[in-house]
Amino acid sequence: MSPEDLPDEELVALCQNGEGRYFEVLVRRYMEKAFRIALDFTHNTEEAKDLSQDAFLRAFSRIKQFDGRSSFYTWFYRLVVNLCLDHTRRKGRVVWERLEREADNPSDSVELTDNTSMPDEEAIAGEAKRRADLTLKAMPNKQRTAFLLRNHQGLSISDIAKVMKTTEGTVRVYLHRAVAALRQSLVEFV
Amino acid sequence: MGRSGKLETACRDFEEDLVLYYYGEGSGAERSRVESHVKACSRCSRFLDDLRKLLPQMARPEELPQSFWDNYYREMVGKLAVHRERSTWWRSFFAPMRLWVVPAFGTAAIAVLAVALVLGKGGWSFQSNRSQQNIPSEILTDAKQLEFFNSMDMLESLHVLETLDSTKTESRTSQSS
Numbered sequence: 001m002s003p004e005d006l007p008d009e010e011l012v013a014l015c016q017n018g019e020g021r022y023f024e025v026l027v028r029r030y031m032e033k034a035f036r037i038a039l040d041f042t043h044n045t046e047e048a049k050d051l052s053q054d055a056f057l058r059a060f061s062r063i064k065q066f067d068g069r070s071s072f073y074t075w076f077y078r079l080v081v082n083l084c085l086d087h088t089r090r091k092g093r094v095v096w097e098r099l100e101r102e103a104d105n106p107s108d109s110v111e112l113t114d115n116t117s118m119p120d121e122e123a124i125a126g127e128a129k130r131r132a133d134l135t136l137k138a139m140p141n142k143q144r145t146a147f148l149l150r151n152h153q154g155l156s157i158s159d160i161a162k163v164m165k166t167t168e169g170t171v172r173v174y175l176h177r178a179v180a181a182l183r184q185s186l187v188e189f190v
Numbered sequence: 191m192g193r194s195g196k197l198e199t200a201c202r203d204f205e206e207d208l209v210l211y212y213y214g215e216g217s218g219a220e221r222s223r224v225e226s227h228v229k230a231c232s233r234c235s236r237f238l239d240d241l242r243k244l245l246p247q248m249a250r251p252e253e254l255p256q257s258f259w260d261n262y263y264r265e266m267v268g269k270l271a272v273h274r275e276r277s278t279w280w281r282s283f284f285a286p287m288r289l290w291v292v293p294a295f296g297t298a299a300i301a302v303l304a305v306a307l308v309l310g311k312g313g314w315s316f317q318s319n320r321s322q323q324n325i326p327s328e329i330l331t332d333a334k335q336l337e338f339f340n341s342m343d344m345l346e347s348l349h350v351l352e353t354l355d356s357t358k359t360e361s362r363t364s365q366s367s
Contacts, residue, residue, distance in 0.1 A: 020274050027266050035262065036251055053266055057273055125247075132248050150213055152249045157215050175213075176206040179241065186244050 004028075008072040015063045023060050030073065031056075033153060034080050040148045041084035043133065051087055055080040074162045077155070081163060085141055128189040135185040139178055146171050147178035200237035201227070208234060212241045 003011070003025045014022040034055055038048035059066075059076050066075055136144055145164060149155045157175070161168045200208055204227055210216045211224045228235050 020270070023270060024267055027270070028263060031262055031266065032259065039252075049262060049265075053262075053269060056266055057269060060270060060273060061277075128247070151245055152251075157210070157213075172206060172210060172215075176209045179209045179212075179245070180205065182248070183237070183240050183244060187240065189244070 009068065012063060012066060012068075012072050015060070016066070020060070023056075023063070026059075026072070026076075027056055030076060033073075034076070037077070037080050037148065037153060038084055040152050041088055041144075047087070051083050052080060055083050058083070070162050074159055077149070077153075077159075077163045078165070081145055081149070085145070088141065124189060128186055131185055131189070132182060135182055136178075139181060142166075143174045143178040143181075146174035147182075150175055198233055198236060200234045201231060204231075204234050205237065208238050209241065212238060212245065 003022055006014075006022075006025065008026065008029075011022045011025055015026075031052065034052035035048055038051040038055075039045065042048050042051065055076070058079050062079075066072065136147070139147070142164065146160055149160045149163060150157070155163065157168050157171050160171045160175075164171065199205065204224065207216065207220065207224050208228075211221060216224070228238055
C-alpha cells in the first residue's frame, strides 16, 4: 500500500512515531481545503497561502498532542479556522476601513474596476459577489465560520460543532442567521 | 435584475428547518415534515428556491492552475524540512546528555542532600549555642523567672505529696501490725 492510500489515522500515528515525512501526504490531501478556508476568510491569495501553511506547520509541531478523540481533519480544520479568526481580528480594523471606503465608492472595489467592458450578467454576478462578500465580512465571526464551513467546505453540522467546540444546536442557529442575512442582502439578484 | 420590494420571509417555525433541509441535514422524519409543508406553502417554497439559486453560486471556488498547487506543495515541503531540521538540531544537542543526565542529576541531588544533612546537624548545635549567646539579658532573666514559677508550682502541689506520703506510712504500719 502506498502512503497516499493510508488513512489519516495511520499517517498521524507514523508521524507521532517520528516518521515526519508522512506528514507530506496529509499536506497533499488537505492543502486545497486549508487554502480555500483561509481564502474564504481573507479574500487574499498570498495571505491565504501563508495562513494555511502556518496551520500545517502548527499541526506538524503539535502532532504528538493529537489524541485521536476527534478525526484529524476536524482537529486540523480547527487550527486553520483559529488562525484565520486571529488574523481577521488583527486585521479587523483595516478591513472595516476598507469596507467603509468600498461602501462609499463601490467603483474602488477590485471586482468592479473593469465592469464597463463586462456583459450585463457578469456585471450583475460581480455585484452580487461583492454584496455577498460585504455581508459575510460584516457578520459575527461565529456565524461566518459556521456558514463558510457548511456552504463552502461541505462539513456536516456535527463536524462544524466539533471544529467550533460548540453544540450542534448552536451551529444550526449560526447557520440559519447567516443564510437569512445573505438572502436578505442578495434577494434582488435572484 | 431579480425581484425588488419587501422581502418575503418563510414561516417562522420552518425557516431554520428549511436551511437545514437545503444542506441535507436532519432526520428522515424532519425532512418529510419540511417537504410536505413546502408543497403547501408558497412563501417557504420561494425561500427554498432562493437558497437553491444563491448559495451554490457563493460556494463556487475560484479555479487555480495546477502550477499554483505544485508550487504550494513544494513550498510547504521546504518549510517542513526546515522545521524538522531545527527540531533535529535541538534534539541532537540534548540527545547525548539524555543518557546520563538523569542518573547524574539524581546522584548529585542525593550527594548534596547528604552533605547538607551532615553539615546541618553540626551547624544546628553550633547555631543553638550561638543563639543562646545572642539572647538578650532581659529574656534570660525571664527564663530564670520561669524556673522560679515552675518551683512555685511544685510548692503548690506539696500537699498532694504529703497526702501520698501519709498514705504510704499508714499502709506500712498496718502491714507491720
